[in-house]
Amino acid sequence: MADALAWRKKFGVIVPSTNTIVEPDFYHMAVPGVTAHISRIWIRDQNLSDNDAFEALLEQIRVEIEYAVQRVMTAEVDYMVMGMSAETFWGGVQGNREFIRNIKKWSGLDVATGAEACERALNLFGAKKIGVVTPYQQIGDDNVIKFFNEIGFEVVRIKGLKCPTAVAIAHVSEEELRQALIEVNGEDVDALVQAGTNLSMVGLADEAERWLGKPVIAINAATWWMALRENGIEDKVYGCGRLLREF
Known part of the structure; x- marks a missing residue:
């Protein structure tokens, strides 16, 4: 039986606990029958003041991300969306593809990444x-x-x-x-x-x-566009760039 509001797709969205922009952005770009369900990666130390601190924050994420995936999977979501971009660029193409493989391993689902x-x-x-x-x-x-x-x-x-x-x-x-x-x-x-x-x-x-x-x-906008189109949802969204408006 389809979800009352997500009668097309339920997206599980993974974001750092410090992030305040992804959730309202995705709600702003919402289309009928598609819902976004946020699961937060606990960030204990949010210092980004230098290269070492930046690396340390990513290490925190790598410890916590599997737990965030497991939590949102209890909502029986259909597809995963990574609401953080740095980790999806890290290590270049190999790092990105390895990240995707991990999300699939933990969730059994495909994932949209910013990279x-x-x-x-x-x-x-x-x-x-x-x-x-x-x-x-x-x-x-x-x-x-x-x-x-x-x-x-x-x-x-x-x-x-x-x-x-x-x-x-x-x-x-x-x-x-x-x-x-x-x-x-x-x-x-x-x-x-x-x-x-x-x-x-x-x-x-x-x-x-x-x-x-x-x-x-x-x-x-690009990540949301990828998530929609990967799931066969062709609705156009306006005011958010050419990708969502034209493609």
Whole structure:
């Protein structure tokens, strides 16, 4: 028997306990008959002040993520969505594919990841050279560059905002993000990509595509788009970028 509200699909969404942007973003992009059910990865120490702290936060996530998957599976969800992006870029293509295999092993379900969603979106747009905005320290940016290089894209410029804590990522203002997009843009760039699911970029990316005249891929929009399309849901969503509006 179908769920009363999720008569099409139930998505299990894994997010860090510190993340305050993914959940409202996914609700904003909701389509009839599809529901998102959040399971939080406990972050005990949210310090991101340097490369070592960034690595330590990811180590916490690797310990806790299986528990988050197990909890949301009790809701009998149909599909998994990773609501954090850094771990999906870590280790390049091999790291991403290993992450996907782990989620499938723990849940038995397919999963949408931010890294793979960006890969699909960039291929769809025919982009080759990209500018990237992240909230990360240098080590995070290095892993983003590694992933994109390995799948055939050139990162022409990258702007890491070096947010000091996990919660602070959500405090980055629209003006700061707008300036970051301008910094990584250029005539030598085919598309812009934003990583970091706790950055609030979905609405701004939709606007920026008009004044920059090129694709601007907000990671939460791309991940939600991948999740919908992977499940045969073709509904268009407006105000969240070209991916959800046109493809």
